[in-house]
Amino acid sequence: MEISDWRQKIDELDEQIVRLINQRAEAAKAIGRLKQESSLPVYEPKREQVVFEHVRRSNPGPLSDNEVVDIFERIIDVMRALQKNPD
Template identity: 75%
Template structure:
């Protein structure tokens, strides 16, 4: 494959990633609504640590575990913002 083929593949993967992030955001939004009803905090450090442990364990590479965790730190930060915005 040449560079244009790889870029086309990246574009296709990005579209899949956006769809999955949107699905994750819908789930986070639903959880945020449940937290609000139950008067629970948006920020749950133990749950976030569980997510980080889970994604590191599922990581096949080539990103290092610390790098995949960094990506998820940002994703979770955005999801927390979404939950706070809806409260």
């Protein structure tokens, strides 16, 4: 494959990633609404550790586990902000 072919493949993958992140955001907003109704805290460090462990176990590479966790730390930061204002 040529560079242009790989770039097209990356563009297609990026579109899939955007769709999945938005689906995750909808779920986070729904959880945020439930947390508000139940007066639960948005920040749950134990749950975040569970997520990080899960993505580590799910990681086939070539990214290292630390790199995957770095990505998910940023995703969770954004999702946490959504949960603070879920509407």
